[in-house]
Amino acid sequence: MIKIEVNNKTTEAKPGEYLLTTLKRLNIKIPTFCHIEGLNPSGACRMCSVEVEGIPGTVPACAFPVYDGMKVQTHTAKVVNARKTILELLLSNHPDDCLYCVRNGNCELQTLAMELGVSERRFYGEKNNHKLDTGSPAIVRDPAKCILCGKCVRVCEEIQSVSAIEIIGRGSRAYVGTAFDEGLNISSCINCGQCINVCPTAALTEQSYIMEVLNAIHNPKKVVVVQHAPSVSVTLGEEFGLKAGTDVNGLMTAAMRKIGFNFVFETSFSADLTIMEEASELAHRIKTGGALPMMTSCSPGWVKFVEQFYPEMIPNLSTCKSPQEMLGAVIKSYFAEKQKISPDDIYSVSIMPCTAKKFEAGRPELSNSGIPDIDAVLTVREFAKLIRMMGIDFKQLEAEFPDNPFGDRSTAGKLFASSGGVMEAALRSAHYFLTGKEMDNYIVNEVRGQDGIKTATVKVAGQELGIAVASGLGNARKVIEMIKSGAMNVHFVEIMSCSGGCINGGGQPLKACTEDIIQRMKLLYKIDKEEQINVSHKNPSIVRLYEEYLGEPLGEKSHHLLHTHYHKRDVMI
Amino acid sequence: MTDLQLNDILGKYAECKREYLIPILQDVQEAQGFISKEAVQIIGKYLNLPSSKIYGVATFYNQFRFNAPGRYIIQVCRGTACHVKGSSNVLDALQRELKIKAGETTRDGLFSLEVVACLGACGLAPVICINGEFHANVDNAKAYQLIKKLIKESKVEADNVKS
Incomplete structure (x- = not known):
């Protein structure tokens, strides 16, 4: 540790760190525009300018390493004035709207x-x-x-x-x-x-679809159903001033009914459905010598990434549709038949932590005879806006439960929200499918946590199963390169496009810091620990769906409704 | 430009280092007259650089063109002397007449319009240069006439080719 002086107070700093890091630790608020936690500084915006004794002018704290004995002033008249001027210059060509x-x-x-x-x-x-x-x-x-x-x-x-x-x-x-x-x-x-x-x-x-959704809700001919992704209840509270890591599942369901959605379903339910199909697909590929490692296909950003950067790996992608699309497909088939509604009259909305889901919903292959599985996708941010637009006082709501037949979920499905969650859920069910017995302890610690790449070897039915989990596509690229070069030899790979998984998705509340992401993740593990149904195959709604409608995983109906295929994309890369 | 030509250029830079990007782009422009999408993608693969990055670097410099140049390349001088003598009006007039902006090429492929910093002929200001030929003291009327003349010239050429 070295000693530096900040605003006339002596304090300690780590040698080699940037001044901004020290100042943040001291809880001194320095404005920034271009700073990204964890990446090298670019020093582009100069908003973090501070004065350092002996150096003329100001220096950007984000790109200036600390040194022993340095004396820093963070809020002198000169500094504040400089920041204000920089901001005014940024505003000089701003639209002011x-x-x-x-x-x-x-x-x-x-x-x-x-x-x-x-x-x-x-x-x-x-x-x-x-x-x-x-x-x-x-x-x-x-x-x-x-x-x-x-x-x-x-x-x-x-x-x-x-x-x-x-x-x-x-x-x-x-x-x-x-x-x-x-x-x-x-x-x-x-x-x-x-x-x-x-x-x-x-x-x-x-790209906002709030008005389309609102119009559908107020169209008397339409039955409007809504599904919400596993991560939504974990983060939505932050939009209404609640601390990161607060679960608002019940309040959110109440808000959805108040807005006017006719049916509220859980995408965590179809995450369980995905596990049924995906774990079976993995077992099938291992038994029959199919393309391995099998790679998950829940994250639409990742799927497009493979299609354009690694088309040769397309056979390795699981053919399972994502949970959003699976639920969309069974809503407009099983549910429509059960309720005696024409699929044409159903308007299917999903609330997602993700912008890529909007793109996914528009994929032509994810539709049934021209009717898309999903009609509109809203991000968590848009959904919060919709709640405010409808004059709902979120915190005063009373918790409600989702609707049947897609209202039950296991905690395995809920874990989909976090990096490693799909893997953990899949292992729990794959173990059961391969051995007929439940795992002793459902928790797979190796795939939990914040690391960008996680690998492990697990024993299932006497067989060693190599697994890898990556989040953030930079990490995914590393994993693919390792697989292609033979440096990594695994059977099953889970990839999520965003670092940490859906809890850090591109549709989540803005301005979340790393600590917020950790809290969101912890909440998921807490839910998994506290609730009773921890495996997808024990979700009663899933059992019923297979009994009444689908038959068995990978069966003919599943194949038609729940599986899809991908194509090489020609884009400028 | 054929892939073969491009491969010849890339072959000159046996080490796939990103610092060769600009020399490669210069060679491509010299051979092809401009930097095409196809060329960028092949260069990107060779140097392991994304297309967006190459486009970002190339647009930083005024020397690179991204459309096939027209039959006539009109360079409008916007240096100090020409500016004082009203070159911005000339540029406006040309943009209006040709219905393109500086840096673009007309749809029929006849004219490209470019802005240059100084042609080194300040005594002739405002000056424009068409396919290497200088035209002095250009005003709007003169600019229109030049364009009309070139259109006529190209028609005659086309007719000659037919007959």
Whole structure:
């Protein structure tokens, strides 16, 4: 440890760390736009400027390493003025349409302008006139609102290893764009939405379907059903001021009924269904010498990633539809038949932690005779907006239970929300399918936690099963490369596109820090520990669905409704 | 440009290092007249760089073109002397007349419009250069005339080819 002086107080710092890290630990609030926890600093925005004795001008704390005896001032008149001026310059070409902006009230630029006391326009800059990119079913890009912090570009490249976007041009004409300015919809973008999560303004937002959903709810001809992904109840509370790691499952169900959804179903139920099919598929592949390692296909960003970067690995993807699409398919078949409603009259909505699910819902192969399995996908953020729009006081609601026949879930299905969860759930059921006996202890510690890549060898029915779990597509790429080179020899691979899994998805509440993600994950493990049904094959609704309708996993009906196929995609990579 | 030509260029840079990106792009532009999507993808595979990154680097420099250049490349000088003598009006007039922006090519492939910093002929300001030929003291009217003349010229050429 070394000693440094911050605002005239002596304190300790770790040698080699950046000043911003030290200041954060001291709970000194320094504004940033371009800083991303865990990545190398880019020093692009200069908002974190501070004064260091002996150095003329100001230095960016995010990119300035501490040294023994350094004396730092974080809020002198000079520093505050510099930050304010930088902000005013950023605002000089901003559209100033806060009232009409999706991020109104939740915008880092707006908040900081308020905090730094910006009250008049001092600089008039030439506004850029790059086009709004609305072609993608998942993500909308508005270059006019971009402040060029570059975080989206770095997340896309350094964390996701996709590099769909880059800073194009230079100087005052620079903008964030795709190769040859193609729309996001035909670019290599995998729709994960991690760029939205880091965007300080509304330059990147999800493609919104709130009005479509509202119109369907108020259309008397439509039966509107809603499903919510396993991670939604874990994070939605944060949108209403609750602490990260608070489960709002019952309140959320109540809110959905209040909004006017006719039926509320759990995607965790169809996560259980996915496990039934996927665990059976794994067992089948191992027995018959099918393509191994089998790779999960629940994460639509990951599926597109394989289709465009590793088409030769498509046979390794599980043919199972994702839980969203499985539930969509049984809603418009089994449920429709049971309720005697025509599938045409059902409007199927899903609340997802994910923007790529919007893209997935539009895949032509995920429809039945032209009727899509899912009609509209809302992110957690959009859903929170819908709740507010309908004048619902969320915290005053009383908990309610979801509807049959898709209201039960096991905790295994719930674990899908976290990286490692699909693996853990699948192992629990695969063990039962292969041995006829339950696992002694359901917990598979090797696949839990925050690590980007987790591997283990588990013994099932006397056979050693190699497993790998990765989250964040940069890590997924590493795993694929290891598999291709022979450095990794496994049977089953779980990939989630976003670091930590769906609990950190591109549709989740904004401004979540690493600690929030850990709390969300802990909550899932707590639910798994406290509840009674811990394996998918014991979910009573699942048992009934197979008895009444599907027959058996991988059976003919399952094959038709619950499985799909993927294609090589020609995009500019 | 054929793949073969591109492979020849890449062959000159046997080490797949990303610092060769700009020389490779320059060679491609020289051979092909512009940087095509196809070329970017092949270069990307060779250097292990995403297309977006290559496009980002290439757009940083004014020297690279991303569309096949037209039959006539019109360069409008926007240097200081030309600016003082009204070159921005000339540029506007050309953009209006050709219905393209600087950096683009007309749909019929006849004209490309480019902005250059200084052509080194300040005494002739405002000056434009068409396929290497300088035109001095250009105003809007003169710019229109030049374009009309070139359109006529190209028609005559086309007729000659037919007969």
